[in-house]
Amino acid sequence: MTDASWFEAVGDKLRDGVSLSESEIAVLSETRDLVRLGALADERRRRLRGDRATFVRVAEATTTDAVEVGVPRQAGELRLAGCPATDSLLLQSVREAARIAGDVPVSGFALDELVDLCRRDVARFDDLVAALRTEGLAYIAEARVERTEDPAWVARASAAGVPVARWTVCDQAADGNSALQRVARWGGDAAVPALAPLSRTLSEKPSTGYEDVRRVALARLLVDNIDSIQVDWRRYGPQLAQVALTFGADDIDGVSPGDSEEHGTRRSTLGEITRNIRAACLVPVERDGRFRTLRTHHQ
Amino acid sequence: MTSRRIDDAVRRVLDGGRLGPADALVLYTDLSTNELGQLADAVRAARHPDRIVTYIIDRNVNYTNVCVARCNFCAFYREVGATDGYVLGFDEIFAKIDETIAVGGMQLLLQGGHNPDLPLAWYEDLFRAVKTRHPDFKLHALSPPEVIHLSRLSQLPARTVIDRLVAAGLDSIPGGGAEILVDRVRKHLNCYGKATATEWIDVMRHAHEAGLRTTATMMYGTVERPDERIEHLLRLRELQDETGGFTAFITWSFQPSNTELGGVGATGVEYLRTLALARLVLDNFDNLQASWVTQGGKVGQLSLAYGANDMGSVMIEENVVRSAGAAYCMDEVEIVRNIEDAGFVPKRRDMQYKTLGDPVFRERQVPRMTALATARDAGDTSVPVELDRYPARSLAGKRRQSA
Numbered sequence A: 001m002t003d004a005s006w007f008e009a010v011g012d013k014l015r016d017g018v019s020l021s022e023s024e025i026a027v028l029s030e031t032r033d034l035v036r037l038g039a040l041a042d043e044r045r046r047r048l049r050g051d052r053a054t055f056v057r058v059a060e061a062t063t064t065d066a067v068e069v070g071v072p073r074q075a076g077e078l079r080l081a082g083c084p085a086t087d088s089l090l091l092q093s094v095r096e097a098a099r100i101a102g103d104v105p106v107s108g109f110a111l112d113e114l115v116d117l118c119r120r121d122v123a124r125f126d127d128l129v130a131a132l133r134t135e136g137l138a139y140i141a142e143a144r145v146e147r148t149e150d151p152a153w154v155a156r157a158s159a160a161g162v163p164v165a166r167w168t169v170c171d172q173a174a175d176g177n178s179a180l181q182r183v184a185r186w187g188g189d190a191a192v193p194a195l196a197p198l199s200r201t202l203s204e205k206p207s208t209g210y211e212d213v214r215r216v217a218l219a220r221l222l223v224d225n226i227d228s229i230q231v232d233w234r235r236y237g238p239q240l241a242q243v244a245l246t247f248g249a250d251d252i253d254g255v256s257p258g259d260s261e262e263h264g265t266r267r268s269t270l271g272e273i274t275r276n277i278r279a280a281c282l283v284p285v286e287r288d289g290r291f292r293t294l295r296t297h298h299q
Numbered sequence B: 001m002t003s004r005r006i007d008d009a010v011r012r013v014l015d016g017g018r019l020g021p022a023d024a025l026v027l028y029t030d031l032s033t034n035e036l037g038q039l040a041d042a043v044r045a046a047r048h049p050d051r052i053v054t055y056i057i058d059r060n061v062n063y064t065n066v067c068v069a070r071c072n073f074c075a076f077y078r079e080v081g082a083t084d085g086y087v088l089g090f091d092e093i094f095a096k097i098d099e100t101i102a103v104g105g106m107q108l109l110l111q112g113g114h115n116p117d118l119p120l121a122w123y124e125d126l127f128r129a130v131k132t133r134h135p136d137f138k139l140h141a142l143s144p145p146e147v148i149h150l151s152r153l154s155q156l157p158a159r160t161v162i163d164r165l166v167a168a169g170l171d172s173i174p175g176g177g178a179e180i181l182v183d184r185v186r187k188h189l190n191c192y193g194k195a196t197a198t199e200w201i202d203v204m205r206h207a208h209e210a211g212l213r214t215t216a217t218m219m220y221g222t223v224e225r226p227d228e229r230i231e232h233l234l235r236l237r238e239l240q241d242e243t244g245g246f247t248a249f250i251t252w253s254f255q256p257s258n259t260e261l262g263g264v265g266a267t268g269v270e271y272l273r274t275l276a277l278a279r280l281v282l283d284n285f286d287n288l289q290a291s292w293v294t295q296g297g298k299v300g301q302l303s304l305a306y307g308a309n310d311m312g313s314v315m316i317e318e319n320v321v322r323s324a325g326a327a328y329c330m331d332e333v334e335i336v337r338n339i340e341d342a343g344f345v346p347k348r349r350d351m352q353y354k355t356l357g358d359p360v361f362r363e364r365q366v367p368r369m370t371a372l373a374t375a376r377d378a379g380d381t382s383v384p385v386e387l388d389r390y391p392a393r394s395l396a397g398k399r400r401q402s403a
């Protein structure tokens, strides 16, 4: 059933902007014809994004150690991990992070953590987000699809001055694809610049290469209201992140701002990421945490 | 013009024709990764329509790390007399064989450095001793440069060395040491002295003529150009036309860490493209292995979509790639999970690619393996007693024997 002509017909539909049927999505979600699926996703990616692949060098710190850790000058973003238990600690952590970050955009927190902190009180949420903006928060780092019951919170955060940077998928399990479909359904009301379709949590049974690149390709094909499909460099490693670029991904998140020390050998991370992007026949474009282009790395 | 050439080359592949060097180069340099993969996958599917993906349970034992060849891409070797140089004793090797049999394995992949203190008789005695203990256990041993080293050491023709090793119990020869079969590249890598391209091919020809089956390999990603990778593949294809003795082809990328050559390693996409190219050029090879040992499990599994039909070995032990920093491990359970997840049917095989059956762990309980073993525990500097039976050639070896 899923021979070359079936994929061609699906490709024609996608090119004409026709939505795929439930049964077509089900077939794509299960297909073992990985390279054909990848070709569809790659074609769509190139149509939307050309031959650019963006990446961002991210300094990571917790809300308590950002000042000690500091921000390397190569960083395009400072991302805070963790969420303090009170509003005042939250605001203080952003204030201190913004002070040391200077011009580097600061992001942090998961949307559901902020919603919980405000006990789902809309007015309190709006006030908190506005205050975070004043203290220097550029983006809420993520909205976790499985923990988002109402996408209206995404729009509220944006309206209050701090948009969400990316949708993330927590579960590695098979329902990851339903998470993609939820994002696709939420549409423009919950506009977010990026989607990171690969699971953020490690499970006992690690995902396979097929599962990962299939998920990336499906994200590109099913979710048409989001510009960037992201893969995390540190979490998934250079090999898979690079291959994902040929399966519909167009943005590499979480690149280290320092040198990588792999197997005891010091390597320039910038050299490695740009080399990997070029070897995937794409042009490396460095961006910052506000999704602004910093530099195109021509050969 | 280029797109016309690409179309012609694609058509040639789809029509079952043979790629020449120019066609191969245009596909390699100008076809997108997905298109190259689709083409390789179609060729793989035509050759293996049963969707079976095989693997072997064997152990990769490196009997010595002492080597006089000094290839500049090698992180494994130690100089003669080095404090961390080692030679495994026969008893250590027997113990490894027993462990291999316990997890369902039936073969050693036995390779090592060019150690001047191990004469031909050492190998013959070892092989005979193994076969006496386990007559059905297979010895897939000594790549062509090791055969050439023994030929020089014993001042016997390579053909005679092979005959004597076969008489002692050698079953097949691994395709290691090929690197890139282009002498310009071999001179750069300081491996021209251990074997020229023609010498490597000649040893394989002798082996095939002696009735042995062998594998073929390619290590890419050093100083070679794309056309030289293709030249390498064409030399293998030519010998395969002549003898039909290769069972499989395995390619992996240079692992630069801890090597004199240094530099950076090739990327995952380059690996998949190179594998796909090999499937297209090597139209007379049945089997292409995935190199998960160098690429990791994920890209290793993706190899099955880019032309590979074999997941290689449940290795149990690995020392060479580990010296260059990569240390991936997949036991039989993991290999089977990856094969099935990709939609293929896993089958155990032997070196001749004869199917042996379903996964062992589905028939009986075998211990899970979460890390590959090493040749020896760190700090073990013991010297096997039987080494004294073989006259040393190196100064360090002579001193040890006279002490």
Ligand code: SF4
Binding pocket: B067, B068, B069, B070, B071, B074, B075, B076, B077, B112, B113, B114, B145, B191, B194
């Ligand atoms: S690759 Fe083999 S022959 Fe070359 S130095 Fe290493 S052990 Fe010796």
